[in-house]
Structure formats: C-alpha cells, structure tokens
Amino acid sequence: MLTASVLIQLTIDGITRGAMYGLMGAGLALIFGILGVINMAHGELFMLGAYTMYFATIVLGIPAPIGLLISTGVMFVVGVAMERSLIAPLRARLGSRWLIDGYVLTIGIMVVLQNLALIVFGPREFGVAAFWPGRQELGDVVISNERLLILAGAVITTGTLAVFLKKTNLGRAIRATAEHPAAAQVLGINIERIYAITFGIGAALAGAIGSLLLSTYPAYPTVGGEVLLKAFVVVIIGGLGSVWGAMLAGPLLGLIEAYATAFAPGGWQNTITSLLVLAVLVLRPQGLFSRQVTRP
Amino acid sequence: MMRSLLDSIRLPKPYEIAICALLAVLAAIPGIVGGRYVPAVFTSILLFFILGALFDFMLGYLRIVNFGIAGFLCAGAYGSALSVQYFHITPWTGLLVGGLASALIGLITGVLTLRLRGIYIGLTTLFVMETLRFTISNARDITRGASGLTVKGFTPLFDISFPRSDPLGYYYILLILVCVTYAILYAIVRSRIGLVFKAVRDDELGTSVLGIDVVRYKLFNFVVASFFVGVFGAFYAHYIGILVPTTEEFGIQRTVEILTIAYVGGRGTLWGSLLGALFLVGMQEVLRDLQEWRLVIYGLSLILIITVFPSGFAGALRGLYDRLSSLRPAVAPQNSIKGDA
Amino acid sequence: MLLRVQDLKAGYATGADVLKGVSLTVRASSVTGLIGANGAGKSTLLKAICGFLKRRGGTIEFDAADMGRFQPAHLAQNRIAYLMEGHSVFPGLTVEENLVLGTWSFRKDRARVRRAVERAFDLSSVLQTKRKIRAGLLSGGQQRILEMERLALNDPRLVILDEPSLGLAPKLVHDVFDRISQMKADGAGVLVVDQSARHVCAASEHLYVLRLGEIAIEGPASRFSDRIDELVRNFI
Numbered sequence: 001m002l003t004a005s006v007l008i009q010l011t012i013d014g015i016t017r018g019a020m021y022g023l024m025g026a027g028l029a030l031i032f033g034i035l036g037v038i039n040m041a042h043g044e045l046f047m048l049g050a051y052t053m054y055f056a057t058i059v060l061g062i063p064a065p066i067g068l069l070i071s072t073g074v075m076f077v078v079g080v081a082m083e084r085s086l087i088a089p090l091r092a093r094l095g096s097r098w099l100i101d102g103y104v105l106t107i108g109i110m111v112v113l114q115n116l117a118l119i120v121f122g123p124r125e126f127g128v129a130a131f132w133p134g135r136q137e138l139g140d141v142v143i144s145n146e147r148l149l150i151l152a153g154a155v156i157t158t159g160t161l162a163v164f165l166k167k168t169n170l171g172r173a174i175r176a177t178a179e180h181p182a183a184a185q186v187l188g189i190n191i192e193r194i195y196a197i198t199f200g201i202g203a204a205l206a207g208a209i210g211s212l213l214l215s216t217y218p219a220y221p222t223v224g225g226e227v228l229l230k231a232f233v234v235v236i237i238g239g240l241g242s243v244w245g246a247m248l249a250g251p252l253l254g255l256i257e258a259y260a261t262a263f264a265p266g267g268w269q270n271t272i273t274s275l276l277v278l279a280v281l282v283l284r285p286q287g288l289f290s291r292q293v294t295r296p
Numbered sequence: 297m298m299r300s301l302l303d304s305i306r307l308p309k310p311y312e313i314a315i316c317a318l319l320a321v322l323a324a325i326p327g328i329v330g331g332r333y334v335p336a337v338f339t340s341i342l343l344f345f346i347l348g349a350l351f352d353f354m355l356g357y358l359r360i361v362n363f364g365i366a367g368f369l370c371a372g373a374y375g376s377a378l379s380v381q382y383f384h385i386t387p388w389t390g391l392l393v394g395g396l397a398s399a400l401i402g403l404i405t406g407v408l409t410l411r412l413r414g415i416y417i418g419l420t421t422l423f424v425m426e427t428l429r430f431t432i433s434n435a436r437d438i439t440r441g442a443s444g445l446t447v448k449g450f451t452p453l454f455d456i457s458f459p460r461s462d463p464l465g466y467y468y469i470l471l472i473l474v475c476v477t478y479a480i481l482y483a484i485v486r487s488r489i490g491l492v493f494k495a496v497r498d499d500e501l502g503t504s505v506l507g508i509d510v511v512r513y514k515l516f517n518f519v520v521a522s523f524f525v526g527v528f529g530a531f532y533a534h535y536i537g538i539l540v541p542t543t544e545e546f547g548i549q550r551t552v553e554i555l556t557i558a559y560v561g562g563r564g565t566l567w568g569s570l571l572g573a574l575f576l577v578g579m580q581e582v583l584r585d586l587q588e589w590r591l592v593i594y595g596l597s598l599i600l601i602i603t604v605f606p607s608g609f610a611g612a613l614r615g616l617y618d619r620l621s622s623l624r625p626a627v628a629p630q631n632s633i634k635g636d637a
Numbered sequence: 638m639l640l641r642v643q644d645l646k647a648g649y650a651t652g653a654d655v656l657k658g659v660s661l662t663v664r665a666s667s668v669t670g671l672i673g674a675n676g677a678g679k680s681t682l683l684k685a686i687c688g689f690l691k692r693r694g695g696t697i698e699f700d701a702a703d704m705g706r707f708q709p710a711h712l713a714q715n716r717i718a719y720l721m722e723g724h725s726v727f728p729g730l731t732v733e734e735n736l737v738l739g740t741w742s743f744r745k746d747r748a749r750v751r752r753a754v755e756r757a758f759d760l761s762s763v764l765q766t767k768r769k770i771r772a773g774l775l776s777g778g779q780q781r782i783l784e785m786e787r788l789a790l791n792d793p794r795l796v797i798l799d800e801p802s803l804g805l806a807p808k809l810v811h812d813v814f815d816r817i818s819q820m821k822a823d824g825a826g827v828l829v830v831d832q833s834a835r836h837v838c839a840a841s842e843h844l845y846v847l848r849l850g851e852i853a854i855e856g857p858a859s860r861f862s863d864r865i866d867e868l869v870r871n872f873i
Contacts, residue, residue, distance in 0.1 A: 090603055100361055105602045107552055111595030119588050169744050176727045176738050183725035188713025188742040236419060270430040274423050281420045282408045
C-alpha cells in the first residue's frame with residue numbers, strides 16, 4: 001500500500017502546497033513584524049489576487065506569466081492603499097495602544113472585501129484549467145506539470161523575497177525597522193514609508209500566490225478564510241513575526257497535512273494541525289524555529 | 297436646606313434610564329404583538345446583546361481578546377445537546393452542563409495562556425474554536441457532523457410547556473437568563489474586583505507592580521465569561537433545534553458578529569452591546585431583501601467605529617447625557633469610563 | 638553656533654513639564670557636557686532636541702535655522718547623529734549590515750558607502766573580526782562600539798550622545814571618550830550626557846548641570862575640573 005513511490009508523491013505534494021503556505025505566512029509575518037498587527041484580511045488579498053489573475057488571463061487573454069506580474073503589482077498597490085488610508089491614521093491616533101484595534105480593523109476590512117466580492121462576482125467559482133497541462137513520469141512517481149509549475153513559482157518567489165530582504169537597501173531597512181523602529185528613524189529611514197511598502201509586499205505576496213494557485217483554488221468570495229487559517233498556522237509554528245520561520249514552517253505544515261491525509265481518514269488532518277498549533281502556542285509560544293525567547 | 301435636598305436628588309444615569317426603558321420594551325412588545333416573527337427577532341437581539349456584553353466583559357475591562365468566543369458557544373451548545381441525548385438529562389440541567397463544559401475549556405485555556413502577551417490569548421482562543429469545530433465535524437458517529445444534530449426543546453417546567461411552535465416561551469426563558477447574567481456581570485464590574493479590572497485596563501504593568509496578581513483576575517474574568525457564554529450556547533441549542541459546525545454558526549463569522557456588536561455598542565460599558573445588537577439585528581431585518589449587504593454593513597460599521605468613532609453608541613449617548621446634565625447646576629462630575637480598550 | 642536651544646519646555650504627562658525652560662548652546666569642533674541627577678531631565682532634553690518628544694515652548698536652532706517642525710526622520714539628512722538611551726543596534730542584522738544602514742542618507746552613492754564602511758572597519762579591529770556576526774550576539778561594549786561607529790558614518794556635524802559609557806568596563810569608557818574627541822577633531826559639535834561626571838568634565842569645553850528641569854550651573858569645563866567632587870555631591 002505505502003510504497004516508496006507513494007511516499008515520494010506525498011512528499012512532493014506536501015512541499016509544493018507547503019511552500020505556498022510558507023509564502024502566505026511570510027507575508028503575514030512581515031506585516032506583523034513591522035506593524036505589529038495581525039492582518040485578518042490577508043486571505044482576502046489572496047482572493048483579490050486570484051480574481052485579478054482570472055480577469056487578466058481569461059477575460060483579457062493576457063499570457064499567464066504577465067498576468068501573474070500584473071496581479072502581483074495590482075495587489076501591491078492595493079496593500080499600500082489599505083495601509084495609507086485605514087491603518088496609518090489609526091496608528092497615528094492611538095500610538096502604541098492601537099494593537100487590538102488594529103486587528104479588529106483588519107477584521108472589518110476582511111468582512112467588507114469578502115462580501116463585496118460576493119455582491120460583485122457572485123458565489124460562483126472562477127477557475128481555470130491548468131496553465132501547463134500534462135504530466136511528468138519518473139518511474140512510478142507521477143507529477144502533473146501544473147504542480148511543477150507551482151513548485152517552481154514558489155521557489156522563485158521565496159528566493160526573490162529572501163534576496164530582497166537580505167541583499168537590498170530597502171530589505172535591510174525593513175528588517176531594521178522591525179527590530180528597532182526608533183533607531184531606524186535616527187539613521188534617516190522613513191518608517192512610515194517602510195510600513196506602507198511592507199504592507200504592499202505582504203499583499204503582493206498574497207496576490208501572487210492567489211494567482212499561482214488559481215488552477216487548484218478557484219477564485220470565490222470566501223476562499224480567503226481557509227487560506228488565512230493556513231497562514232496563521234504557519235506563522236504560529238514559525239514564530240510570530242519571523243519571516244524565515246514562516247518559510248520553514250510552510251513546507252513542514254504541507255508535509256504534515258500530506259502524510260496526515262494519507263494515514264488519517266476524512267477531515268481529521270484539520271483537527272491534527274489545529275491541535276499542533278495549540279501545542280506550539282502553549283509549549284513554545286516563540287515558535288519552533290525562533291532563537292530568542294518572546295517577551296511576555 | 298432646599299439646596300441640599302436638590303443636590304441629593306440624583307439624575308438617573310443614562311444607562312439606568314436606557315436599561316429600564318429597554319427592559320420594559322423588551323418584556324412587553326413580543327408578548328403584545330405575539331406571532332412567530334417578532335419574538336424570534338427579539339430573541340436574536342437578546343442573544344446577541346448578552347454575547348456582546350460577555351465579549352465586552354473580557355475585552356472592555358481586561359483587554360482579553362476572545363477571538364474564539366463562538367467556540368465557547370459551540371462547547372455549551374454541543375455540551376448540552378449531547379448530554380441530553382446520551383445521558384438523558386433535562387435541557388434545564390443542560391444549561392448548567394453547557395456552561396460548565398465551556399467554563400472548563402476556558403479554565404484550561406486561561407491557565408495556559410493568560411500569562412502571555414495579549415495576542416497569544418487571541419490566537420489560542422481562535423484555534424481552540426477551530427479545533428472544536430473540526431473535531432465536531434469529524435466525529436460524525438457522535439455529533440452527526442455537518443448533517444446536523446437535532447436537539448430536543450425545553451421540557452415542561454412548573455406546568456408550563458415550551459413547544460417549538462411557540463417562540464414566545466423561549467423568549468421569556470432567555471429574557472430571565474439574560475437579566476440574571478447581566479445582573480451578575482454588573483455586580484462584578486461594580487465591585488472591588490471591577491475596580492481592579494479597570495486598573496489593569498488602564499495600566500497593567502502598574503497594577504502588577506502594586507502586588508496585585510493580575511493573571512488571577514484575568515482568569516476569574518475569563519472563566520466567568522466562558523461559563524455564561526456556554527449557558528447561552530446551551531440555550532441556543534435547545535432553541536434552534538439543530539446544530540451544525542459551520543463557520544457561520546460556531547466559527548470566525550459568528551465571532552465577528554459578536555465582536556462587531558460589542559464594538560459598535562461601545563467598549564467597556566456592558567450595556568452598550570444592547571444598542572449594538574438593536575442596531576445590527578434591526579438593520580438585518582430592515583435589509584432583509586438585501587441579505588448580501590448585511591455583512592458589508594457589519595464590516596463597514598466596524599471600520600467606521602474603529603477609525604472615526606471609537607466609543608460607539610454608548611459613547612454618543614454618554615456625551616449627550618453629559619451635555620444635558622451640565623445644564624443643571626451642582627451635579628457631581630461623572631466618572632466616565634474610557635472606551636478605548 | 639551649531640545648536641542653540643532657548644527656553645525649551647517639554648514633558649510627557651499633560652500639565653507637568655519635565656523641562657522648565659532650558660537654554661544651552663553647542664559649538665562646532667567642541668564637546669559640550671551635560672550632567673545631572675537621575676530624573677533631572679537629561680534624556681528628555683535630548684529627545685526633545687531630536688524630535689522624539691514634542692516641545693511645548695522655546696526654540697531650537699540648528700546652524701542658525703529654526704528646527705520648527707523637526708522630526709526624527711530629518712536627523713540624518715541634516716547630519717545630526719543621535720545615540721539614544723539604551724541599545725540601538727539591530728540585533729538580528731549582522732555587524733556589517735548595521736554599518737551599511739548607517740549610510741542610509743547617502744545610500745545611492747555606492748562608492749562612498751563602501752569607503753565609509755571600510756573606514757569604520759579600519760578604525761575598529763573588533764568590528765572587523767565580527768563582521769558577519771549578528772549584532773545581537775556582541776557583548777554590550779562591542780555593541781556600543783558598533784553604535785558609535787555607525788553614527789559616525791555620515792560625518793555628522795552635530796553628535797548627541799545619551800549615556801555613551803553606561804554599563805561599560807573602565808577600559809572601554811576611555812575608548813568611548815577617545816572616540817568623542819576624535820569626532821570633535823573631525824569638526825563635529827558634540828553634546829554628551831553621561832553619568833560619569835569626571836569623564837564628561839575632562840572631555841568637554843563647556844559644561845552644563847541640569848537640576849529638576851532647569852540649568853543650575855554652567856560654564857567652561859576647566860572651571861569645574863578641580864571642583865568636580867563638590868559638584869557631584871551637590872547636584873548629582
């Protein structure tokens with residue numbers, strides 16, 4: 001029953017799916033690390049990215065790679081606009097006491113976006129056929145081309161994000177602002193701009209993943225809910241606010257899910273992962289991969 | 297003499313007027329109008345009011361964000377429904393069982409996470425809710441999962457029977473439960489314990505430096521709130537008759553509804569949630585033909601409240617009252633409770 | 638006059654001014670010392686000058702221009718360096734990354750960035766050996782060296798230091814004050830607050846003593862050098 005090829009298959013599936021979770025989580029962690037707010041509307045950014053991709057590629061007939069770039073760009077702009085119009089004024093008004101209100105605000109945004117999508121697009125699913133049909137066979141292991149494409153997309157996006165954060169001036173400034181905003185300001189970094197850009201990047205990541213996954217997760221108004229939960233899981237396992245932690249936790253979650261589906265019947269893998277999250281929250285609130293101990 | 301007599305006459309506080317008037321209205325109208333529709337709407341208002349008040353009891357006083365409040369509702373509902381079905385207790389005992397089931401989960405969650413930063417309690421309760429919901433969906437043999445668990449109605453008590461066909465009876469059960477619960481919450485908030493709550497809300501570090509065990513107060517608050525949420529979950533189970541573990545019923549969407557009512561009503565007031573519930577449930581009924589806009593309005597009210605009008609309806613009413621009372625001479629200044637938790 | 642503060646009032650709680658009208662000046666190529674007891678308002682004064690605290694009255698002029706709506710983000714572009722209270726390295730970034738961020742205000746000029754960073758490494762062999770190490774792993778003294786080198790990177794005209802020697806071993810305290818003299822020699826005006834009154838007095842041209850939000854005594858540092866114990870007894 002459980003042959004080596006099945007195991008390989010499961011592993012590839014898990015890592016592909018997990019890389020996506022990791023990227024969703026990375027965006028969420030980036031926003032949390034910089035702004036200190038849990039973006040409850042992150043799933044809706046995924047949803048909007050998916051719709052944008054659908055309209056770019058199917059309605060307007062733009063080739064998929066360009067469609068991906070367009071939807072990523074559009075979502076970056078949406079993210080920046082959201083931060084500037086709603087989140088920045090709240091932060092300015094409440095100072096350091098804004099935390100709870102900040103995430104309740106994003107809940108409001110989540111509800112509005114979700115139901116506006118329902119009104120505008122209706123409940124129907126906007127899906128697409130695979131961007132690259134067909135499959136590859138390596139001995140007993142069969143992988144669809146689409147899955148390979150998604151895996152490649154995930155690897156490229158993860159790599160780009162890592163290089164951006166590690167090697168560019170802006171990336172360094174973002175990490176510096178997360179660690180010590182006042183010191184960053186003293187060095188001349190405009191932290192308000194960093195806040196907006198960071199939110200934009202988080203949104204762009206969510207949009208890019210929504211676009212990449214369009215063939216597996218069609219666009220529909222409440223698609224964000226499930227995705228948000230996965231992103232949460234990843235961010236908690238990886239440590240709140242840790243981008244690298246999220247990127248590692250993503251594939252881990254993907255693997256756990258893939259194996260759990262194989263061994264546990266029905267929907268029990270959901271129970272298993274949420275119990276795992278609770279265990280991490282209680283036993284290791286700083287996350288599995290975090291070096292420093294969290295401040296209580 | 298005349299003067300001091302005048303001073304001793306106290307203008308009733310705004311929430312006292314509001315509560316008395318609204319209580320009278322709440323008690324009378326469904327009885328007078330009768331039928332099925334009006335009592336059902338009023339039941340909905342009362343349920344959302346008390347859940348909003350319980351949410352506010354945690355958030356508005358101790359800054360505990362219970363993102364999983366719908367999970368505690370779920371624990372109470374299934375706790376009572378399953379014990380009635382398998383252990384043959386009466387639904388009346390079920391109310392207590394549901395409350396205890398929820399309180400137990402609250403106790404465990406609280407002991408494990410209330411000492412951590414505020415954000416952890418939010419995330420933990422969220423995942424407690426999801427774990428419960430997933431488990432209930434999966435344990436089909438016991439809970440019937442997504443196909444729904446049918447629940448018995450309340451059994452006759454003191455020769456009064458409560459057939460499902462008559463929602464008025466259920467409404468009065470709820471009204472009594474809500475009044476008792478509200479009175480207990482109000483008493484706690486007004487007591488010395490409530491003073492500590494307010495001190496913690498305004499300056500948690502400062503309070504703990506005074507030698508007050510903040511975590512114990514938080515735990516007390518959290519467990520009390522969990523218990524009552526469970527009781528109302530149990531009531532809901534026997535009232536609605538069928539339970540399904542969806543996000544609309546016992547997941548994030550229900551939490552968002554309750555949270556919106558607490559925020560729109562005005563945090564840190566308890567009674568504000570009544571205004572929030574009246575407004576949002578009322579709006580839902582008025583906009584019946586525009587169902588899909590209902591949640592957009594929920595979301596927009598939340599955004600508006602947070603960005604423009606943080607003290608909610610309660611704050612507006614209080615402002616109006618302060619202005620009215622400032623027209624009268626020699627009124628002692630009110631201790632206004634800040635609603636900016 | 639590089640920096641001129643006149644009748645500055647500022648505070649945290651409404652109605653309670655911590656600074657009750659402070660005036661002081663800092664000249665280019667000189668060190669100005671500021672000492673005072675805990676709670677006298679030294680850090681508050683520096684925060685108010687740097688724009689981290691809104692002032693409630695008085696004027697601040699930098700290079701004869703009014704710093705009316707001055708904000709922290711304007712510090713670097715005016716070549717004002719500020720060592721804030723406590724630690725201010727970015728612990729998760731490497732030593733080198735920390736230094737590169739010190740060149741943010743001229744980041745487009747890559748050649749200059751490289752020159753400035755290499756010069757900092759030349760000046761400090763400790764940092765050179767820890768180049769790729771995360772700054773959070775450095776000792777407290779090494780972090781302080783990193784902070785000092787980082788703030789020196791864009792050739793500041795005004796250097797404002799809040800307790801640079803706090804928590805350092807005696808040898809390192811000397812190094813820090815040597816570095817301050819070096820900055821002065823490079824033409825900067827330095828305003829230094831420190832608990833080590835003796836070192837401040839020795840390094841400064843001009844000395845201010847702050848007490849309860851007001852300047853109690855001021856004058857050329859040379860005037861106080863033999864009375865420093867008395868000064869500490871009376872005011873600190």
